[in-house]
Amino acid sequence: MNWDTVNRDFKRYLLLERGLAENSIVAYQNDVNKLQNYAELHELAIPQITTKELQNFLVWVNEFSISTYSQARLLSGIKTFFKFLQIEYDVEHNPAELLESPRITRKMPAVLSIEEIDQLIAAIDLSTPEGMRNKAILEVLYGCGLRVSELCNLKRSNLYLDVEFIKVEGKGNKERLIPIGQQAIQYLRIYMDEVRVHIPVKPDSEDFVFLNRRGSPLSRVMIFLIIKDLSAKIGLQKEISPHTFRHSFASHLVEGGADLRAVQDMLGHESITTTEIYTHIDKDYLQSVITQFHPRS
Structure with missing residues (x-):
């Protein structure tokens, strides 16, 4: 039982x-690489662990000072690996079975106010093709609550704008329909008709919605840099990322009284408990209102 063979079989598993997505597979492989x-x-063979x-x-x-969340994620990967060894290699004993994950305190995600989102979008220079593209990017990111990977992989063939829906491929290659405003x-x-039509599209990139000036799909890093530059432009003090727009989308829906199950479906959360964090954000908002305006506070 050598590492090269086991790692290859683990990836196939x-x-x-x-049925995991490529990003998830890479994360699991990185966990096992650390163990290797x-x-x-x-000088430990796999059966000696x-x-x-x-x-x-x-x-x-x-000792490398990784966060509690990263430790829990690593342990999850290691447990999956030894479970795989039991299934595929008939290993009797699972040494990871009794290990306990570190307790994670749920951190409230950063959320932008509607005014801050308006300021960020208003800071975009619409006199350039890239500015028109970036305007469309932020409107879709906030208007649909997409993950950045879902935005980068958004396809023209999955746009149903006449009926105000788009189809995205989320985690685990699961597809879902999302309303678009x-x-x-x-x-x-505007971007599709006035900007994208003039871009020399690279082969195999014809169906991607958002492209760079060379005709390739935008990367996650590029989306992050666009948002970082706009944040600096308006002097925003919050640390934000593309995911902040997703959090803001969900938080604003819940604050407005949207049904939690509907928000769960639009975000593509498997568990309602993941979506429930936005009810806590709403409670924090209500508490701040009481503190600010109630005469006995």
């Missing part, structure tokens, strides 16, 4: 048996 580095450093060795491994990893539709059409 994640792809075919678990530790095992080779201590015990629960005690895994505990020592987690202590070793913690008139403002996002307006600027998306």
Whole structure:
């Protein structure tokens, strides 16, 4: 049982048996690579890795000052790996079975106010083709609550603007339909009709909505830089990312009285508990209103 063979089989298992997306597979492989580095450093073969060795491994990893969330994610990957060994290699004992994940305190996501979103979008220079594209990007990002990967992979063939819907491919290659508002539709059409038609599109990129000036799909990093530049332009003090627009989309819907199940469907959350965090944001908002305006506060 050598690492190269096991790693290859593990990747195949994640792809075919678990049906995971490429990003998730890479994350699991990175977890196992860390374990492999530790095992080779201590001259341990895979069958020699015990629960005690895994505990020592987690202590070793913690020396690199990784966050509690990263530790929990790493442990999840390691548990999946040993579960795979039980299934595919008939390994009797699972040394990861009794390991407990570190307790994670749920951190409230950063949320922009409607005024801050308006300021960011208003700061875009619409005199350039890139500015018209960026306007459409932010309108779609906030108007549909997309993950940045979903935005980068958005296809023209999945735009149903006449009926005000788009189809996106989320985590685990799961597709979902999301309503798209008139403002996002307006600027998306302007971009498609007046900017994108003049871009020399690279082969295999014809169906992607958002392209760079060379005709390739935009990367996640590029979206982040667009938002970072706009944030600096208006002097915004909050640390924001593309995901902040997704959080703001959900928070503003919940504040407005939207049904939590509907928000869950639009965000593509598997569990309603993930969506419920936005009810806590709403409670914080209500508390601040009481503190600010109630005469007995």
